[in-house]
Amino acid sequence: MTFSVAPATSVAGVTLPPGPASPGAARIVGISLGHATLAEADHWIGGLSPAPVLACTHLVSAPHPHVAISLLTALPFETTPELAPAASAAATGQSGRAVRFPGVERLTGELTVSEILQRSSISRIEVLGSGPADPDTVVDTGDFVRPQFRGGELVLVTTPAAGGRLIPFERRDPTPCCADH
Known part of the structure; x- marks a missing residue:
């Protein structure tokens, strides 16, 4: 079907x-x-x-x-x-x-928020709990980018990382909850 x-x-x-x-x-x-x-x-x-x-x-x-x-x-x-x-x-x-999604193959390594928006069909990049990401902030993609499809547009949710950088909220190999216990 x-x-x-x-x-x-x-x-x-x-x-x-x-x-x-x-x-x-x-x-x-x-x-x-x-x-x-x-x-x-x-x-x-x-x-x-x-x-x-x-x-x-x-x-x-x-x-x-x-x-x-x-x-x-x-x-x-x-x-x-x-x-x-x-x-x-x-x-x-x-x-x-x-x-x-269009441009996913160009989202490798470290890119600025502005570069990600220019190279792909991602419409917005947000920092979890903080709103829109600054266009000049560097995002370490980890070569794994999974934006959320919301109402016709792609939104990449990120979290702060060391050195003032951002990383995508979803990681390829996430640390399991309570891994250090």
């Missing part, structure tokens, strides 16, 4: 054609394969060829807690009937965690 929604004018900086999706046209497709973790879903997305323009993960609870995926793609994808509600929720969701 394939799910799609009518294209919007713009999704994360990618302009879509107006009207219903025609065969071969890019559209948002929801997929639910029952991935148990974000890492499993990220790995599956990373193996897609051709890579989708936009790929987001979505935590869903029905029929059981798992990670569903939405893709901006021209390719069809299948979802088993029991996971169809999760696929539909992913396709029509107004939020998600972006794994693939």
